[in-house]
Amino acid sequence: MHGGIEHKTSVLFVCLGNICRSPMAEGAFREAAQARGLAVLVDSAGTASYHLGQEPDARAITVARNHGIDIAGQSARQIERDDFYRFTHIIAMDRANLEGLRAKAPRDGTARLAMLLDAVEGRRGEPVADPYYGDAAAFEAAWQVINRGVDAWADKLLSETTHQSA
Ligand code: 4NP
Numbered sequence: 001m002h003g004g005i006e007h008k009t010s011v012l013f014v015c016l017g018n019i020c021r022s023p024m025a026e027g028a029f030r031e032a033a034q035a036r037g038l039a040v041l042v043d044s045a046g047t048a049s050y051h052l053g054q055e056p057d058a059r060a061i062t063v064a065r066n067h068g069i070d071i072a073g074q075s076a077r078q079i080e081r082d083d084f085y086r087f088t089h090i091i092a093m094d095r096a097n098l099e100g101l102r103a104k105a106p107r108d109g110t111a112r113l114a115m116l117l118d119a120v121e122g123r124r125g126e127p128v129a130d131p132y133y134g135d136a137a138a139f140e141a142a143w144q145v146i147n148r149g150v151d152a153w154a155d156k157l158l159s160e161t162t163h164q165s166a
Pocket of ligand 1: 022
């Protein structure tokens with residue numbers, strides 16, 4: 001077996017703007033991984049470039065903070081070619097994000113592409129609705145759905161990691 005960093009799990013969460021859903025997913029997943037003792041590199045990006053360099057939407061920062069997680073230090077970036085090699089998993093929030101990723105993915109890219117709720121029993125293929133044009137309640141609802149997804153991914157990746165090293 002090969003040792004080393006190339007076998008470590010690494011997860012990139014992707015939405016459209018990288019200011020609402022994927023920053024919440026990044027923060028929530030970091031916490032979920034830490035709680036499980038899962039060593040994993042975590043980041044987020046957008047398929048679009050509208051908000052490059054911006055911190056997350058204030059409503060996303062607030063809902064995360066209400067749940068004890070600080071995402072204020074994040075900065076929006078766009079998905080780039082290297083991401084398809086650097087990350088083992090790239091996880092999209094909705095179908096359009098996934099299609100955007102597929103359109104950009106190099107033919108020999110190594111990352112596995114999936115949707116966030118694919119790991120949740122009975123919710124495969126369901127989107128995380130975009131809360132951007134919604135109110136605070138829409139952000140709270142997104143937070144809840146995102147947490148179902150990241151918990152399921154953390155459990156799945158932990159069990160895969162455990163089986164690999166067994
Ligand atoms: P996100 O939400 O994809 O969850 O970050 C959005 C952010 C910005 C826009 C749309 C969705 N926008 O059109 O600028």
